[in-house]
Amino acid sequence: MKATSGPVARLPYGVTPAFARLARSEDPRRDPIAAQYVPTESERVTLPYETDDPIGDTRYLVTERLVHHYTDRALLLVSDRCATYCRFCFRRHFTGHGGGRITESQLEDACTYLGGAPGIKEILLSGGDPLMLSDQELETIIGRLKKVDPRYIIRVCTRMPVFLPSRVTESLAHMLGSFDSIWAVIHADHPRELSDDLRVAVRRLLAAGIPVLDQTVLLRGINDDADTLEELFRGLVRAGVKPYYLFQGDLAAGTSHFRVTIERGIELMRELRSRLSGLALPTYAVDLPRGAGKVPIESSLLRIEEDAYVLRGPDGGEHRYPRESNQGGHP
Numbered sequence: 001m002k003a004t005s006g007p008v009a010r011l012p013y014g015v016t017p018a019f020a021r022l023a024r025s026e027d028p029r030r031d032p033i034a035a036q037y038v039p040t041e042s043e044r045v046t047l048p049y050e051t052d053d054p055i056g057d058t059r060y061l062v063t064e065r066l067v068h069h070y071t072d073r074a075l076l077l078v079s080d081r082c083a084t085y086c087r088f089c090f091r092r093h094f095t096g097h098g099g100g101r102i103t104e105s106q107l108e109d110a111c112t113y114l115g116g117a118p119g120i121k122e123i124l125l126s127g128g129d130p131l132m133l134s135d136q137e138l139e140t141i142i143g144r145l146k147k148v149d150p151r152y153i154i155r156v157c158t159r160m161p162v163f164l165p166s167r168v169t170e171s172l173a174h175m176l177g178s179f180d181s182i183w184a185v186i187h188a189d190h191p192r193e194l195s196d197d198l199r200v201a202v203r204r205l206l207a208a209g210i211p212v213l214d215q216t217v218l219l220r221g222i223n224d225d226a227d228t229l230e231e232l233f234r235g236l237v238r239a240g241v242k243p244y245y246l247f248q249g250d251l252a253a254g255t256s257h258f259r260v261t262i263e264r265g266i267e268l269m270r271e272l273r274s275r276l277s278g279l280a281l282p283t284y285a286v287d288l289p290r291g292a293g294k295v296p297i298e299s300s301l302l303r304i305e306e307d308a309y310v311l312r313g314p315d316g317g318e319h320r321y322p323r324e325s326n327q328g329g330h331p
């Protein structure tokens with residue numbers, strides 16, 4: 001498999017002081033926090049099957065900002081900005097590309113589509129990071145969605161409790177809690193991210209009646225060992241957060257140095273299962289290439305071939321995820 005070396009994938013650089021303070025070294029080869037935000041030469045390496053849209057968002061775009069991939073839920077891209085840019089970001093086709101906040105007409109287009117799609121029960125607010133918007137902007141968006149269907153379950157997908165915990169103010173939590181059926185889905189990758197300030201942010205959300213889940217990405221050199229993951233998942237539960245997914249790395253351009261083999265992921269899950277209760281154990285999942293959908297790996301893996309893992313997709317068909325040797329160095 002031939003890799004190409006080109007310009008660094010178009011993902012901006014940016015980090016909050018709060019997140020940078022969690023790093024003990026600026027060297028991404030030495031520190032699991034720095035490795036998440038410091039760009040490296042490894043990002044220049046793009047493998048033939050890597051793309052800027054590995055989970056196929058653009059294939060399922062039904063309006064400029066609405067992705068309708070799964071029958072019962074849709075994803076609304078409300079801002080392209082993040083407080084810190086993760087070097088392994090899987091939504092490189094959109095994140096930090098200058099699209100900015102969703103406009104009134106983009107929101108209206110999305111709501112018009114939703115009005116004609118009664119099968120949709122859940123809306124994920126994502127981007128970028130929805131908490132890059134002001135409280136007022138968020139309130140307008142959620143209010144408009146609830147006008148389409150007051151029963152919508154709304155997930156706010158955000159890394160802000162990790163990157164800038166002070167963004168989760170009492171007034172933000174109060175505003176979110178004024179709506180029914182709002183969930184927060186945060187994203188923590190390393191136990192050091194579970195700061196006192198993050199715990200305060202989570203407590204505010206919980207006190208406002210907003211359940212909090214976590215998604216973690218399995219990342220080479222950052223959290224690909226059982227002790228680190230155990231500490232992370234147990235720490236999340238202590239903070240009041242249910243670990244929801246542990247994601248296999250997506251095939252995003254310039255991110256192969258972060259990916260862990262699926263064999264290793266399964267081995268880690270086996271070890272974690274012997275150490276953690278179901279409460280603390282997330283589902284190990286992968287978004288199948290080319291937008292074939294998300295599946296739990298352990299129950300969907302059919303066989304391992306020399307160059308690919310073959311998994312049963314949500315469509316019942318067989319899908320291949322490349323089996324990589326990962327001989328390269330750490331980021």
Ligand code: SF4
Pocket residue numbers: 081082084085086088089090091095127128129159
């Ligand atoms: S917070 Fe999410 S959308 Fe933003 S850079 Fe990180 S992975 Fe990408």
